[in-house]
Amino acid sequence: MTEQYRLIIESVDYEGKGVARLDGKTVFIDGALAGEEVLAEITKRKPSFDKAKIVEIITPSKDRVTPECPNFGMCGGCSLQHISFDAQIQIKQQVLIDNLKHIGKVEAGEILPPVKGKPWEYRHRARLSARFVIKKGGALVGFREKASSYVADMLECKILPKYVSDLIPYLRELVASLSIRERIPQIEVAVGDNLVILVIRNMLELADSDETKLREFVDKHSKENNSLQIWLQPKGPDSCYPLYPQESPRLSYSLPEFNLEMPYYPTEFTQVNPYINQQMVSLAMELLKAEENETIADFFCGIGNFTLPIARTAKQVIGIEGADALVKRAKENANFNGLGNKVSYQVCNLFTVDEKWLQNLGKFDKWLIDPPRDGAVELIKAITPEIAPKRIVYVSCNPATLARDAGILVQVHGYKLQKAGIMNMFPHTSHVESIAVFELC
The missing domain is CATH 2.40.50.140 (Nucleic acid-binding proteins)
Known part of the structure; x- marks a missing residue:
């Protein structure tokens, strides 16, 4: 019973x-x-x-509220669709406040207004699973089911751009028609300003007939405002290459407030929500208050999402990132936007740094930190009075590690947590993106 x-x-x-x-x-x-x-x-x-x-x-x-998506409850994504959009944001804001209080033992002097954008069709990066299932009558393409390794039987996705969502039934047909249909585990989606790329993970070599079908798919589904290109990934991310068409518009996103265009490869990390990203960069620059006589460090810089906006104002910026490929792309983006003379980059595993390394790097007026979910605890612990920046803007995708690092900054290094707030990068999910600014007392 x-x-x-x-x-x-x-x-x-x-x-x-x-x-x-x-x-x-x-x-x-x-x-x-x-x-x-x-x-x-x-x-x-x-x-x-x-x-x-x-x-x-x-x-x-x-x-x-009544969930808008027909896949709600079955699909493993968008677990908060039954909650009103405004209430979702309030919940996330409380999560940040509670983490700061209970984990970091700190309190922000001011809670910033939440950064929010469109609730649907926002996701410009996605990794769709693919599976050929005879019992389902063919191939499935979509996100995984809730608490399961099975692929959800879905025909649309409300958080993907409509053009990409509308492709899902046709992608199912395409995968089912290929000779290696049982060896295609995923299709990665990258949506730029003028181009949509589908990266097909092919674990076996395609037959000539398969390549013909992929080309026909592109020709049939490309639209005037949505150029389509298919890439193949036979092994790791570095093995990616464009199949068809060979020549296409550049995959990029823009930061119009700073007159920047940011080219990138489809497997390189970029924010999934370009609308929130623009607001996030603007807010980070407002909190950083970069001045034309300052040198600033951007840790976990990626392809330069914050580095280049900082360079529009600051005297000099150094970007530091652990992945060689991202640093290479960051350098190319700096030169592409005419900022190569104001920006330098370094490759370094920021999870293993210590006081000696940080002192050798030198003193900067201000820092911007944008780490992955593990946070930046080793970098934070390595701060000494001699090289401590007067201001730190910390962008976080995990409020728990932000709170932990905030506790060290405030209680060990003497910083004040001036402001903190959330940015709703992933509507309808429990993911909390946040930002905080620390001032040296």
Whole structure:
């Protein structure tokens, strides 16, 4: 017999699960919202918490909405679609505040207004899984199912640009028609300002007939405002190459406020949401307050997303990144935008740096840090009074590691956390992108 309980939801956690208490024990209820009363069924018991699913919503929240996507609940993405757009942002902002308080033991002097953009058709980078499944009648192309390795049986995706979403049924037909249909695990999508690239991961060599079908697919589905190009990836990311057409518009995104065009390869890291990225860069520059007599360091610089906007104002900028390929692209982008004389780059694994390395790098007026999810703890710990910058802008994709690093900056190095806020880079997901500015006291 299943165990069912009436529960009052107290809050929503960082994954979008409702949090309730049952006899003093925490219960996480998938899909439940703060303030709701639900009838829940316990699905898993742990020593310190339980997991449950909703049987019935007795009293719904005012923030509950009907999900727009027909794949909601089956697809593993967009887990917050049942929550209103504004409420999603409030939840993410509270996640940041709670992490700063409980992990970093710090509090921002000011919480910035959230950076938000369009809720749909925002995702310009995606890695779609592909699977040929006889029981499903052919090939599946899409994101994975919730808590599963299976590929969701989907015909559209609301967060992809409509042109790309509309391609999904045709991509399913294309994969099913190829001779190596069982050896194509994924199709990566990269949408630039004037070009859409599909990178097909082919684990076996294509037959001549397969290449003909890929070319025909491009010719049929390219549109005036959406040029299409297919690349192949037989091995790792470095093995990528364009199949058809050989000549096409440059894959790039723009930062019009800074008069910058940023070319990139389809497998290189760029932000998935170009609309939020433009606002994010603008906000970072506003918080950094770069001046024309200053030298500034950009750590985890990637292809120069922040480095080049900084260079528009600062005297000199150094960008540091761990991947040779990204540094090569960053140098090319600096020269492409006429900023090669104001920017220099270095390859360095920033997860292994120490005080000696940082002192040898030299003192800078200000820093910008944009690390991956693991944060920048070794870099932060390596700061000494001799080389401490007067201002640090920290862009983060993980509020927990931002909070940890903030604690070190404030409690060890004497910085003040002036401002912090979220940027809704991934609407309808639990992912929290945030930004903070620290000033040396």
